[in-house]
Amino acid sequence: MKPRKTYHFISHTHWDREWYLTFEQFRYRLAHLIDNLLDLLDRESDFKYFHLDGQTIVLEDYYALRPERRERLEQYIRSGRILVGPWYQQNDLFLTSGESTVRNLMEGIRTSRALGGEMKVGYLPDHFGLAGQMPQLFRQAGIDNCIFGRGLDIESHESPFVKWRSPDGSEVAGMLLYYWYNSAQRLPNDEAILRLVFEGLREREEKINPSGHYAMMNGVDHLEAQYDLPEVLEKLRKMYGEEAEFVHDTLPNYAAAVKAYMESLPPEQVEVVHGELRECFEYSILAGTLSSRVYLKQANLRCHDLLEKWVEPLSAWTELLDLDEYDAGAIDYLWRAYMECHPHDSICGCSQDAVHDHMMDRFRRVEELSGEVLDRKLNILSSAVSAEGCDAADHLLFVMNTSQLASGGTIRTNVDFLAEDEVSTFAIEDPDGREVPYRIVSAERLRRQVLSPINLPGVIDVHRYVVEWKPCVPALGYAAYRLRPNATGRVVIDRPLPARPTLENERLLVEVRPDGTFDVTEKSTGAVLRGQGxxxxxxxxxxxxxxxxxxxxxxxxxxxxxxxxxxxxxxxxxxxxxxxxxxxxxxxxxxxxxxxxxxxxxxxxxxxxxxxxxxxxxxxxxxxxxxxxxxxxxxxxxxxxxxxxxxxxxxxxxxxxxxxxxxxxxxxxxxxxxxxxxxxxxxxxxxxxxxxxxxxxxxxxxxxxxxxxxxxxxxxxxxxxxxxxxxxxxxxxxxxxxxxxxxxxxxxxGEVAPATLYREAERFHQGLMTKQRPIAESRWKRGRPWVQDGMNGGVFPDRDPNAGKPRLARRGSFMRLEGDALLSAVKRAADGRDVVVRMYNVGRRETDVTIGFPVPTTGMSECNFLEEPYEGAKATETATIGAKKIVTFRVAKR
Missing domain, CATH: 2.70.98.30 (Golgi alpha-mannosidase II; domain 4)
Structure with missing residues (x-):
């Protein structure tokens, strides 16, 4: 006797926070959707489950408008009748960084576990193509399956169920929603019409799905729960008797049933698909969103660099050196604000103008707060550098490099002197005392505001020089250059120009044509790339x-x-x-x-x-x-x-x-x-x-x-x-x-590895940051002690919390990373105990890595990206990262 076919009815809504309406318009509708859902669950015990689209950000949105109903909602989540997670929001996978996808899962799982646990499904219902490393990330989160709606062309495959394998070999059971996430969007209650509709659904489902388990996705974008679904299912049971089973069910149960079916087959009968999934016609993959409203993508990359490559590492390093606290609350806030721009209809640029106006405001807020955090960290670090050998009139130009390569490019920096000092010449010296050439771009007199936490704002007159120069800063490190006012510096003078527009250095010759295109000669080989640009x-x-x-x-x-x-x-x-x-x-x-x-x-x-x-x-x-x-x-x-x-x-x-x-x-x-x-x-x-x-x-x-x-x-x-x-x-x-x-x-x-190109691209994006520190800092802090400033002739002195601590050398690295791996994150652990370092190997061979810090540590202990240590993991000084692997380490300070 053949087993009965099972129709798993999955009640859900797909909730785009913003799209053809703005976030606030949709949020008000979400509040009513959840209100009605709670009433439905109260009165209908047979309405067993509802899925909030695999994301938890909708809970925050609901609490903002219905704070008094928070506990009522959370009771149903804890009881398992409302399913949430594992995502914070449904982000696009190609227009956001791999690290932001990790944080998305971390935040969704953290919130879900506080309410009883996340849905154990790698749910990707509406993503415009799937990134190739997702199976590895799901596996690290303890998820062995992925239910997805786009990226696999069913006509090119024998089954909608495949083994989806990451480049490192990690696998999940991949399950295509071949009729999308609205395959049973709404069912009629009238028996005659219900039979007609279901027969059509049944015919197409059984034609394409060999498993005997069918995901009947009861819902779609922004739709509320079908309140009479239990009654409709009971009618179907009476119509079909023992012929089929009709279950009001969950996505995890459906995934488990299909996975069991896949495991019952001979291995050769289950197709393996590798890496990224971007199959199908253009209105399935929607590849034009890669370039829609490019200003959104530019803002997103600026925030990416600020948050992932600057704020977190500098915050971790200053805490590790006992110079400043980590600012965990501010960083968590930044991540959530940043991720609010990442849902697929948001970052993809395919929504209302007003939606994207609001996004740009969020990006600006991330940039503004990130800038404040960075200014504080750079001030603290620059103040911790030794000023030995400097005169009272000198300044230090502190230059920070968070990339994995030593800096190499020319940068533009503002250099300020007090106008009253009438500085007309100056010199820049590297940490070894060698003069550094610089080019003066402009010079002007201006008034600059001075802000202080203990004095009212003041104003100082400065003479500002904008200079171009080439600092040499070690990877993941800093260098402090001595700025000597009224010394004769090595000023760069522009040279005579050749007859035709060419650019040349030791490596490349660039010849610009009359139409603006250019030919590039790679000098070591003589190879020429023609007509570029x-x-x-x-x-x-x-x-x-x-x-x-x-x-x-x-x-x-x-x-x-x-x-x-x-x-x-x-x-x-x-x-x-x-x-x-x-x-x-x-x-x-x-x-x-x-x-x-x-x-x-x-x-x-x-x-x-x-x-x-x-x-x-x-x-x-x-x-x-x-x-x-x-x-x-x-x-x-x-x-x-x-x-x-x-x-x-x-x-x-x-x-x-x-x-x-x-x-x-x-x-x-x-x-x-x-x-x-x-x-x-x-x-x-x-x-x-x-x-x-x-x-x-x-x-x-x-x-x-x-x-x-x-x-x-x-x-x-x-x-x-x-x-x-x-x-x-x-x-x-x-x-x-x-x-x-x-x-x-x-x-x-063959001479330049992909990992090298990746690191060079990172350096190009991240650039350098500078901070000018006067040795005689008190002269630059001219705030007012009172509004009635005539009552006090000076300003109140600020306290240096790091006074008396050992000074930093004039050049150094805050972290040493040896090995052919790329750095994804340096942050403090969520539990506040260790430094977390995440790396990945893009090569096809394993690589050994060593991590070092300027303070004693107990070594690195491998964990998953949720920062949970692997069983039996031991702290080591050196680790091996397999080909195409993503690894996370916890490093404890001794």
Whole structure:
């Protein structure tokens, strides 16, 4: 006798916090949804379960409007009738960092466990493609399955159930929601209609699913619970008797049943799929969101660098050195505010203009608070550096580097002197007493506000010099340079320019053509990359989700002459600035079938810079966009067909065929990258680093790499000649002025490892931070003690909590990391006891790593990313990280 087929009815809502309505509009509707759900659970014992979309942020949203009903809601969560977690929110996986996905799970699981436990399902219902390392992350969280809605083309696979394997070999049971998360969205109560509807559902389910277990997803975006579902299920039971089982059930129960079915099969009958999942047609993957509203992506990357790469490490290091507390509450707040921008309809840029306006406000708040935290940490660290050998009139220029590579580029720094000192010359000396060359960009007199926690704000007059110079700072460390006023410094003077615009250092020769494109010669091999940096424009009749090709159109390419604005050559760098005006079609024609005949001028200004000793050419692009319904890309031709593209990813370097995804009909075969990607052909490679840009496409049979700068459209949904009023979002057209920062890094394949390119891209993104510290600090603290300041002639002195403690050397590292692994996090453990260090190995071989700090520690002990020690883990000085592995260590101070 065959086992009965089981229909698992899963009551749920998919809750986008913001999308076609704003967050506050949706939050009010969420409050009523949960109110009605609680009433339903009170009165209907047969309504057993409801899923709050696998996320916990909705609880915070509800508590804000219904604080008096918190305990009532939490009772149902504790009893298991309302399921929450494991996520904090449903973030996009390609437009956020791997570390932010970890924090998302950490926060969701922490909240869930306080209420009885998280749903043990790797629930990814509506993500626009799945990152390849997700099985490894789920396994570290104790989750052995993943239920997902996009990324696997069911027509290309024999079953919707697969083993999904990460690059490191971690596996979860993958279960595609082949009819999405609304497969049984609402069922009628009328018996005749119910039978008709269910027969249709049954036929299609049994045709595609061989397991005998069917996920009947009863719900969809923002819908409330079907209050009469128990009655409907009872009618189905009477209709079908012993023929089938109808269960009001949970996703964990369904996952367990399917997993048991998969394990009952011979291993060869269960397909294994590897790495990232980005299959299907374009309106399934929605790859155009990689470049919609690029300003959101740029703001997100700025906050990423501030929070992950600066605030947390500096906070951990200052606490480890006993210089300052960790600021755990502020950092937790920053993470939650930052993650509020990460849901897929938020960071993807496919929502109302008002939604994204609110996001930009959140990003600004993260930047503002991060800036305050960093200013405090830099003040504390710079004040802890020894001033031995300095005169009272001197200053220290404290320079901080949180990347894994020693600094190497030219930076721009403000240098202030009190106006009353009339400083007209100055010298900069490195920690070894050697003079450092610098170039004066500008000088001006200004008034600067002075803030103090114990005196009212004051004002000082300063003479400010803006200088360019090249500090040398160790990896994960700092250097304090002596600034000597009224000394004769080594001032850089610009040199005579060559007859034609070229940039050159010991590694590279860059020859700029009359049309603004440039040829790059890699001197060690003589290989030449020709025609780099050409601009392309194409009409876009798509929407905020996908690029839409204009029928019959060929992309426009700039090939006219450019105007050279400035050229600079000195011992620090060589630079070339050019501009051009491009008359582009105003918009699409009214029927959306072509571009308009009218033209509007869009202006471009490009700055190419090659630093001394640099391996890459930096490229700043300023665009004033006045056109609508189009896409602007910059092109980087290769030396032939690039068969494989390496792309920076989440805890990995993805390897893709040049035409990855070409089997599905897409107007643009766009692919994601995180901070960098690289191509190579005929012995020469090109890596492109880009700040806040995430979309590349290989075109012309894999011989040209394109990076999307702007994609300008204005509708949320598929564009129609007569638009829906609520669908038009004019700010999606990205009119106005925009700045993009990229770098082009030639390399020799086989000589430069992917991990090296990743570290260089990180350094390009993170940059350096500086803090000027006067030795005679009291002269710079001219606040007022009272409003009636005539009653006191001076100011009240501040207390230095670190006075009397050992001073730091003038150069050093706060952390030593040896081994070929990339750093993802340095933070304090959530329980407040240890430093947590997370690393990952993007290589195909294991690597040994050693972590060291400037204070004694007990060594590193491996744990999962939830910071729970593995059973039997022992503290060691050196650890081995397997190929493609993500590892987390706890380090305790002795």
């Amino acid at each position: 050409r601009f392309q424009d194409a009409g876009d009749r798509g929407d905020l989700y996908v690029f839409g090709q204009v029928p019959g159109e060929s992309a426009l390419v700039w090939s006219g002459p450019v105007e050279y604005m400035r050229r600079t050559k000195n011992e620090l760098y060589e630079e070339c600035v050019y501009r051009f005006d491009w008359a582009l079609p105003v918009s699409l024609s009214p029927d959306l079938e072509s571009r308009s005949a009218g033209r509007v001028v869009c202006s471009f200004e490009v700055t190419l810079r090659l630093d001394r000793d640099a391996s890459e050419i930096s490229m700043r692009i300023d665009v004033c966009n006045r056109a609508k319904d189009h896409r602007i890309r910059v092109l980087f031709p290769t030396n032939g067909t690039s068969e494989v593209v390496l792309a920076g990813g989440q805890f990995d370097v993805a390897e893709r065929a040049w035409n990855e995804g070409a089997g599905w009909k897409r107007d643009a075969n766009s692919q994601p990258f995180w901070k960098w990607f690289a191509t190579s052909a005929n012995g020469i490679g090109t890596a492109v680093f880009a700040k806040g840009l995430h979309e590349y496409e290989m075109i012309d049979v894999g011989t040209v790499a394109s990076v999307t700068l702007l994609r300008c459209v204005e509708t949320i949904h598929l564009r129609e000649p007569i638009p829906m009023q609520e669908d038009r979002q004019p700010k999606g057209q990205c009119l106005g002025s925009w700045t993009f920062e990229l770098a082009v890094r030639p390399f020799v394949p």
